[in-house]
Amino acid sequence: xxxxxxxxxxxxxxxxxxxxxxxxxxxxxxxxxxxxxxxxxxxxxxxxxxxxxxxxxxxxxxxxxxxxxxxxxxxxxxxxxxxxxxxxxxxxxxxxxxxxxxxxxxxxxxxxxxxxxxxxxxxxxxxxxxxxxxxxxxxxxxxxxxxxxxxxxxxxxxxxxxxxxxxxxxxxxxxxxxxxxxxxxxx
Amino acid sequence: xxxxxxxxxxxxxxxxxxxxxxxxxxxxxxxxxxxxxxxxxxxxxxxxxxxxxxxxxxxxxxxxxxxxxxxxxxxxxxxxxxxxxxxxxxxxxxxxxxxxxxxxxxxxxxxxxxxxxxxxxxxxxxxxxxxxxxxxxxxxxxxxxxxxxxxxxxxxxxxxxxxxxxxxxxxxxxxxxxxxxxxxxxx
DNA sequence: AAATTTTTGTGATGTAGATCACGTTAGGAA
DNA sequence: TTCCTAACGTGATCTACATCACAAAAATTT
Numbered sequence: 001x002x003x004x005x006x007x008x009x010x011x012x013x014x015x016x017x018x019x020x021x022x023x024x025x026x027x028x029x030x031x032x033x034x035x036x037x038x039x040x041x042x043x044x045x046x047x048x049x050x051x052x053x054x055x056x057x058x059x060x061x062x063x064x065x066x067x068x069x070x071x072x073x074x075x076x077x078x079x080x081x082x083x084x085x086x087x088x089x090x091x092x093x094x095x096x097x098x099x100x101x102x103x104x105x106x107x108x109x110x111x112x113x114x115x116x117x118x119x120x121x122x123x124x125x126x127x128x129x130x131x132x133x134x135x136x137x138x139x140x141x142x143x144x145x146x147x148x149x150x151x152x153x154x155x156x157x158x159x160x161x162x163x164x165x166x167x168x169x170x171x172x173x174x175x176x177x178x179x180x181x182x183x184x185x186x187x
Numbered sequence: 188x189x190x191x192x193x194x195x196x197x198x199x200x201x202x203x204x205x206x207x208x209x210x211x212x213x214x215x216x217x218x219x220x221x222x223x224x225x226x227x228x229x230x231x232x233x234x235x236x237x238x239x240x241x242x243x244x245x246x247x248x249x250x251x252x253x254x255x256x257x258x259x260x261x262x263x264x265x266x267x268x269x270x271x272x273x274x275x276x277x278x279x280x281x282x283x284x285x286x287x288x289x290x291x292x293x294x295x296x297x298x299x300x301x302x303x304x305x306x307x308x309x310x311x312x313x314x315x316x317x318x319x320x321x322x323x324x325x326x327x328x329x330x331x332x333x334x335x336x337x338x339x340x341x342x343x344x345x346x347x348x349x350x351x352x353x354x355x356x357x358x359x360x361x362x363x364x365x366x367x368x369x370x371x372x373x374x
Numbered sequence: 375a376a377a378t379t380t381t382t383g384t385g386a387t388g389t390a391g392a393t394c395a396c397g398t399t400a401g402g403a404a
Numbered sequence: 405t406t407c408c409t410a411a412c413g414t415g416a417t418c419t420a421c422a423t424c425a426c427a428a429a430a431a432t433t434t
Contacts, residue, residue, distance in 0.1 A: 060328055068331040070324060083321045115313070119306045126302070126309055129316035134270045136323035137257060141247055143330045144255040144363045148421070167381060176331045178422055183383055335391070354411060368391055370413055381430070386423105393418070400411070 004052055005104055008076055012127050013120045023121065026110040032101045038079075039095040045084040047105040051077050054101030055165055058093050059173070069174040072098075072162060078128070098166060148177040149185045191239055192291055195263055199314050200307045210308065213297040219288045225266075226282040232271040234292040238264050241288030242352055245280050246360070256361040259285075259349060265315070285353060335364040336372050 005027070006020050015023070027050070032038060038056060039045055051073050058071040058079055070093065073079035081093040085108060115122040142151055152175060156163060163171065172182040192214070193207050202210070214237070219225060225243060226232055238260050245258040245266055257280060260266035268280040272295060302309040329338055339362060343350060350358065359369040 060332065062332050066332070068328065070328060070331075082317070082324065086317055086321065115310065116306075119303075119309065122306065122309045122313055123302065126313035126316060129313060129320055130269070130273055132320050133316055133323060134273065136320060136327060137269065140323060140326060140330065141255065141257060143327065144257075145247065145249050145253070169381070179382080180384080180423080181421055184421095187383075356411070365392055366412085367393080367414080371391095374413075375434105377432100377434075379430100379432070381428105383428080384426090386425085388421105388423070390419105390421090392420090394416085396413105396415085398411105398413080400409100402407100402409085404405105404407080 002104070004076060005050055008050070009121075009124055012124045015120075019118070023114060023118075026114055027104040027106055030103050030105055032097045032103075034097050034100050036101075037094060037096045038101075038103070039081055039084075039091050039093060041091050041094055043084075043091040044088075045081045045091050046107055048078055048080040048082075048085055048108075048111065049073075049095075049103040049105055051075055051079060052102040052104060054097060054099040056095055056097050056101055057166075057170060057174075058095045060093055067173055068176070069170060072159075072166065072170075072174065074161075074165070098170070143176060148175065148181055151175045152177070152182065152185050189291070191263060192237055195237070196308075196311060199311045202307075206305070210301060210305075213301055214291040214293055217290050217292055219284045219290075221284050221287050223288075224281060224283045225288075225290070226268055226271075226278050226280060228278050228281055230271075230278040231275075232268045232278050233294055235265055235267040235269075235272055235295075235298060236260075236282075236290040236292055238262055238266060239289040239291060241284060241286040243282055243284050243288055244353075244357060244361075245282045247280055254360055255363070256357060259346075259353065259357075259361065261348075261352070285357070330363060335362065335368055338362045339364070339369065339372050 002024050005024065006015065009015055009020070009023070030038075030049075038049060039058075041061070053075060055072065055074045056079055057069050058073065058081065059067050059069045061067045071079060079095060081091045081095065083089065084091040084093070088108070111125070115125060142154060146154065155171070155175060168182055168186070169179045172179045175182065177185075189211050192211065193202065196202055196207070196210070217225075217236075219241075225236060228248065240262060242259065242261045243266055244256050245260065245268065246254050246256045248254045258266060266282060268278040268282065270276065271278040271280070275295070298312070302312060329341060333341065342358070342362060355369055355373070356366045359366045362369065364372075
């Protein structure tokens, strides 16, 4: 189960066995069933979560009760309410399990500890963050520039797996389209 | 002129004079007039730019000739086509000057050199990138959740300075609204 | 297998915002 | 000043997509 995490780190930086064991000792483990919440709006957000198994969504629900999905997370991805996590403020997002889930939990304290003790870990997280930034930029561009249909097709091409694991309603909410419109687009 | 850069670094990490001088030696300087391009779509992107003076926009122009502004950058901000810069691919963005501009230029090589030589610089860039990620997430949320009018008002509240320095047409393009609609909203 | 809940499709209608088309005003340049 | 271009406002019309409403199918639970 920790193998996935090690491989994940080693995509960016090589680690000795001791180094990895040391890193791993800063994580805790958590298992959740389908429909359970990892974070709920209003919570304190103590952890960043590395997904070992399963599938989650991070979403914002507005006053009218409308839900917008900010991120899906599956194996090999990190998920949290980053705003709340990094700034130690109240969560504005809900993060809940679309499938049964296993995650590795990294507290902000442990993250900063690892980053300051091990330069290569700071390097790792810098690179991760850079990639994340680029991905979000391209999502913004897609929201500004593309029609609902184009966004649908882009996503289908980029993450076809998602369409097998997630109901269309949620895909719609991620794309910023109504469920009905999405249904018409895909037929 | 380099004072701004030093202050910028020191918001996150303290530096000795020698450290800062060393850092600064990895930057070059560039001045541009209004309407000049720092980056054009198709270019190789050699630098990340720290804005010392002036105002720029980074935008994407689609096949129909429609321009979407991804980012404004003014004093104390960084701007580049990050996708192209980090991945060493062709620029897809145009970056051009809305006002006369002075920037400090950091090549990818020098950036990585500084990051690997000085742990505190790697730390600095990790934190910058984290903040950037959070800011983009909240922009995505605003695009998914808010109406044109709400987005307009959020921006007006968050960056009122922008409205004094940038024509409404460009604000509209940043918000993802037509010029005409924005005009009707603000009256 | 029956009951319940979730997911999906599809018609009818409504609306925010786009697009087109002008005219006016304001800034820069010669 | 005069010329020229960029910025801004505003009406008329159009359209992509939302919303409402209902039904069928699929998945989950008992």
